[in-house]
Amino acid sequence: MSLNPSKIRGDFPIFQRKINNNPLIYFDNAATTQKPIQVIDSIKNFYEKYNANVHRAVYSLSQEATELYEDSREKIAKFINAEPSEIIFTRGTTEAINLIAYSWGLDNLKQNDEILLTEMEHHSNLIPWEIISKRTEAITKYVKINENSTINLKDFENKLSTKTKIVSISHVSNVTGVINDIKNISKITHENNSLILIDGAQSVPHMKVDVKELDIDFLAFSAHKMLGPTGIGALYCKKKNFETMGPFQGGGEMIKNVNFNSKIQKPEIQWNSPPWKFEAGTPNIAGSIGFMEAVKYLDSIGIEKVSSYEKDLTKYALNRIKECKKTIVYGPLDTSIKCGIISFNVQGLSSHDVALFADTFGIMIRSGYHCAQPLHQVIKLQSSARASFYIYNTIEEIDRFVEVLKEIEQF
């Protein structure tokens, strides 16, 4: 295989842990990933050697902290082939999508405009638009998904109209792992003169995402799903779109000038230039440094290798799960259109019990609705169990998982 998982595992202190007397097998990477020692150390190192606020003071320490913070922006920009000034730091994917919904949405949407979403969206790419739709009286529409959980392109083209102001869809489904053909969808969207936002929470960590090649307007992603810390993420925003975006939150850092006009007894405010205009208050500086280190870690392996290793694991797992006669896997089985996320159910058992039993063997898997209620309603499920992989998972772990799954089937 193309990467060395045992060497990689050595970088992750958490794998020294035992859970219920078993070695930890962590298969909930779609929820969050584990952190390598390099990331953990970078945060510690920042607090021990560089801690100061950014952009505020003339003294050396603040200059150094600012430099690190901006280095991080540059590193993350490069990772997705963007300009540093096109990267806004957020708390994560959710806040990034909310930022667009509020900053762009409130200023640009009006009654009867349309927001086009799909039935496979995570709540974080659904609720913000429903909120904005209520406020602006714009209408949300949902593109259907096919039986194999891919987007129904015909329905997409049917629902796209001159009223569609923005299309907001996930790159990879967090339930089925389906990879959407964003390049094509983006082309169709732009021919229609609409904007396109991509929820990259499940794609950026696992595959090459090039914002120029995909030609998208906005991309949201979270550090914690790609080896980085929680509480930080990024929003890519194509430069030309900044002109149409009002401020998001107000506070320090996002303003250039505030002059108190004594005639009108009010401050006159001049916004800072983007991306800082959208980063009000003291940012998550240590988080950004951990984020940078996570990207460096992925770069040192090579994101293409990450992709192909995960595909190998997924192919192997799907093949072996066939041995489990009572287990039903959802979504496509073709790994050319699917990432390392496998949703399944064991006949006669609640997904919560499957997860509970797996836990007694030290295997961490998710159960429930995975924050994508509409999709579950569409594929008519109560809930499902989900195993999702990353670079530190191994063939041996999958073998163990299949062995345990066979036992669970006997319950």
Added chain:
Amino acid sequence: MDLQELINISRIPLPYSQKVIDLFRNPKNQGKMKNPTVIAVAGNPACGDMITFYMKINDQEVIEKITFESYGCAANIATASIVTEMVNGLNLKDTWKELSWKKVVEEVGGLPNVKSHCGILAVGAVKRGIRKYYQQKGLVPNWIPRGLTSEEKQALEEEELAEKLSKK
């Protein structure tokens, strides 16, 4: 080797008591009922699972027959099964007084912490069913508290559940 043996050998603490496992495998009073007096559907806000109780209640306000349907977990099925056995033949007032989450959990030999909410669902659903029975009749017995009990609050009606889940 089945799970039970494997667990014995590897000394892994089984998450469920033997009683829960037995009831899950052979639940009592499971299935739909023809012409019930009350149908109580309730959903668990913690996991999204649903349960339905069917009750036949006679003129003396006694539960003559009670069945359930559940697609929930083993803890849910086992507690629902126990509840049907506990209340069968009781009048509604005694049912309301007798039935508590604590008692049900004791009856099934305990539940793992992460599963306590599953037992509350069955109790809450039956209490909602009793409330519904009196609402249908336009009666308000004084032993039913005005506000929802904490158990009923953990057993949401379908629309409430859908709304709750969409916010998660």
